[in-house]
Amino acid sequence: MKPIGPNSNYMDLERKIYMNDRLAKLWNFRFDDKVNKSLRQKAMKGLAGFIIVMILFTVLSRAADSMTIATVDVVYSEKKSIDQSVSAEGVAVQNQEQAISTLSGIKVKDILVSKGQEVTVGDTLFTLDMDDVNEKILEAQYDIKKLELQIEDYQSTEAATDNENVIAGQRASQDYSNAVKNGNAAITDAYNEMLEAGQVLEDFRNGNSSEYTSQEDQVETALSNTVTEKEQLLADAIANQGSVAQDLVQKILDEKTKSEKALGRTLTAAENAAIETKVTREDQITQDQAETEVASAEAALQTAKDSLSQYQTDQQNSAQSDSTQTEETLQETYNSKVKAYNEAVQSANESKQAAKRAIEDANKETATTSSEESTQLDLELKQKALDKLNELVESGGIITAPSDGIIIQMDITTGNSTPDGVAVVMSDTSAGTRFVAQITKEQQKLLSRGDAVTITTLDNKTIENVTVDMMQTNEENKDLIDVTVLLPEDSLEIGTSATMNVSIVSAPYPVCVPIEAIRTEDNQNYVLVLTEVSTVLGTEYKAERIDITISKKNSKYAALAEGTLAGDQLVIYSSSKEIAEGDRVRVEAK
16 A cells, blocks of 8 residues: 555655665576576576467467458549440331332232332332222212212202291291280280279279269179170180181191192101191190180189179178178279289290290201211212222222332232232332330430430441430330431441440549449448558558448449548458458458
8 A cells, every 4th residue: 555644755765775675686696607507598498489489379360360351452532434335236227118008808919029029119019900990990889879869868858857947937936926916915904904993992992982882883893894804805815726726727738738749749647647746746835825825814704703703692692781891892803803914914924935935946956967978978988989999990900119118018918808008018218227226214314315326237337427316115115215316328228237336425523433342231322441440469450331322323433422432531342252341351462
């Protein structure tokens, strides 16, 4: 323990002097010369052996450590251009195709070309059987005549229908005028009766005895006059109904006469019945109106008779009626007049509305059918087909090539009929050729329309200064993209295989590393960099992980986002074995 108190420093000094003295005596102790020499030799030998063993262990330790630690290759990031390239194989195809067709269903007599054959403009491709062509002409002429007759029938029927519509419109207008006239007359009469009954009631209440000396007689006279007027209205309504019935008979006779003239013969019983039904249905509104007027007049007459009968009955039961009963009777008479007036107004309005609708129906355009138009279109098509057949007769049934080209498709055979569509497809060599190759959707991201392309054939013929004209999805494989390059005239023949190469040069990127240095874990890209660590055995190196973002890459280098790595950091791009973050590594000596 350390001394405690004010003299502790002094006591420590004395103790140190004592220990030094004892060590000096021990060091200066001398053995006998022989004994001293033997001990020193042993000590030296022991020390030498110990040093050799330590050196051996150190060498073994270093050797074992070098066998377990991975050896790595490192590199500094550098400024580089990330150049990319796209290469794809393709073939030269025609830039334009010609489809040769003729009328379908005609027998092929001879075929003078085959698939892959080169032809010039005017060369005979195939010929048609002229007997079959002439037979088709006769069939077309027969069909055209039938269609023309059908159109004439449609037009005749349409004219007759238009005439019927005109007559129906005229009748509807006449019915409307009658409805307005009769309705206004009924309203006027009912209004006057209502005013008269109201005046009688008002005079009685005002006590005008000079004008109402005998109220009973006046009431009975008024009621009797009302019955007479209603009988006259009923007679007029019945007469009007008879007139409407006579008009209906005349309309039916007129319609039958017109139909017999149109057909040029006497109508059958069924046709007469059909006409009667048709005209009766068209005139139904007028008949209903006349019937309604008769029913209304009968109801009004019955009401007037009931009022008169009730009054006379009351007079018989009571010889004298007090003023209250008389006033009630006059009030009832006035109320019945008001009701009759309202009914007349409503009936007139309904009659006018029905007649107005009849006019609208008569003037409504007849629903057109597409039969005549469809037949007219069929006639035009047949006429065009006949014109083409006549052209085949003029050419002798010979079908020729419209331009120079190569036959690429044949859809006809000798002895069979021509198809409904294209018979022969040929390339138009005068329109030039184009190169078509397939690339992946990933490669499509690197290309743009107008990029420069170099095309090399199998015999090392090179075509430069051509550009990408179009890129579109391949019809057979949706995962591939068709790249089209227009070729110079006479550069490649149709069917020639070649390779397309496109180089895309980018601007320099400040931080680039070898593609081998990029590692990925859980969709996160990272690199391992070299880090110095001080230990008891000296300086060692460890692998440190740094997450990165790749801006662009090619098959050799990857460009990293700025700020990801420092310029003096060494990036591990290869190792003698698998390493991970935190592992000790050893740099490969160069």
